Amino acid sequence: MDVVPVTSQTTEPTATGLPESALDGLGTRPFGVYVHVPFCATRCGYCDFNTYTAGELGSGASPRSWLDGLRRELELAARVLQAPPAAETVFVGGGTPSLLGADGLGEVLEIVRGAFGLAPGAEVTTESNPESTSPEFFAGIREAGYTRVSLGMQSAAQHVLQVLDRVHTPGRPVDAAREARAAGFEHVNLDVIYGTPGERTEDLRASLDAVLAAGVDHVSAYALIVEEGTALARRVRRGELPAPDDDVLAADYELIDATLAAAGLGWYEVSNWASSEAARCRHNLGYWQGGDWWGAGPGAHSHVGGVRWWNVKHPARYAAQLAAGESPEAGRELLTGEDRHLERIMLELRVAEGLPLSALDAAGVAEARAAAAEGLLDESALDSPGRAVLTDRGRLLADGVVRRLAG
Structure with missing residues (x-):
């Protein structure tokens, strides 16, 4: 799948294939599709994901050009995999997928269906920012075929959200989770970040109380990592904020685990808790248990049979290469x-x-x-x-x- 130069425009990107060793056993291992949505309304200070605000994109990329590129890439994927298995899981992440709206996310799922099909009982997840959701949004994506929603909560404390540069109001994630359940979503996740500078034990307890009040069946809790190149890293380096303390992080983790366990949410992965086996995120389990996945979108990573590759990062270049008949691959490695x-x-x-x-x-x-x-x-x-x-x-x-x- 190295980038192949072409001499004329084509709407069908060139498929350069994978080694037979990678395709051997395809379909006997879990197979999922990850779709990366690179758009965000604002940039959070701690985030180092491949995301872009409207001002950073300029005029060279748009949700429409991204969707067109996604369709071309997944058509390419179906040719590269030769006889692709139906997707057992689909995970739409970002970025902020909910900025696409229910119609845009419905189109994403139609593109996946067209390239691979969905296995019976497939798990289909989208991440969503609570502020860009509504009862109508949840009803729309449920009708489109999504089965699971993951909402970014991070904290219920306003001052903690401010340090993280999160723009949602503290109570909105709980309301959004309830709206998703009312729309028919049995599986709803809330993300929590712990160890933010200035977060007190009572702040974390309040966040956990809010999570439990939302009635979700899955919680992901991640220790804050100060990533190089982020606004948060610059603030820590200047001495404006202290770095996360390992002892505090350990105590926070123990509090999270004890609180969730007492409420019937058991750990099944170091950073993830679920109310039952059915509530576990099957897509992420595919990563942890040696599955295959095709990662589509700018900067997305893929893995099939011991071959790993990743796409170019900028949405404009991603869309342009696919429109020109080139693979969007930026590099690969044979493990x-x-x-x-x-x-x-x-x-x-x-x-x-x-x-x-x-x-x-x-x-x-x-x-x-x-x-x-x-x-x-x-x-x-x-x-x-x-x-x-x-x-x-x-x-x-x-x-x-x-x-x-x-x-």
Whole structure:
């Protein structure tokens, strides 16, 4: 899928293919489609995602040119994959997908259906900013075929939202979650960020109370990471804000886990909690459990059978290359056996079911037993059913456990 120069305009991008080794077994592993919407009304100070405001885009890109590019890319995808499986999951992320409105998101799903089809019972998720949603919006995307909504809440405290440069009012995410449920969405997620400079324990408790009041069946909670190149990183570097404190982050995580568990939301991945197995995000489980996915849109990443590639970032260049008959790929890598081994440990260890000991070499098994003796892995699970499963303490130190098991 390297970019191929062409001498004439065409509406069908050139498909340069994947190695047979990547296509081998396609359809026997989970297969999903990720669609990246690069548009945002404003830029949050902590965000380093590939997003653009209207002022940053200029006249070279628009939602219409992006949708046209998306259609061309997924038509290309169907040719590259030769006999693509139906999508078991679709996840529309960003950016702010809800800026497309219900009609735009409906068109996105029609494009996916046209390229791949949807498997029976497919999970179809869209992220949404609470401020760009309404009862009519939720009714529209439900009718279009979406089955799950993920709403960015981050915090219920106004001063915390201000540090993050979030523009929604503190109560709006709860109202939006209720509107989504009223529209027929059984599965609704709220995102929370913890560890923001200036956030107090009582602020986090208030956020968790709001989450539970919303009646959602899924919660994602992420520690704030100060990413280089963001406005937040510049403020921390200038000394205007303190960097997140590791001890505070650990205490916050324990509070989140205990509060959600008491309300019937159990952890199934280090940063994710769900009320039941049916409420888990199947699309993200595909990432964590070795699935394949096609990532469409500017800057999106894909993985099929040990080949990983990523698209050009700017929406104008993305649309222009596809319109000119070129693949939007910016680069790719063929994962080595060692790469895939390390990634399997890193990803599968994060989920509640853990990692089979059979995936480890002798040194890794020895490290797993040592980690269990230190209270980082569930000792009983090592022998039956023979899996490395993080304990509550192990979740706080998951990265270190991964390094030990990987050798």
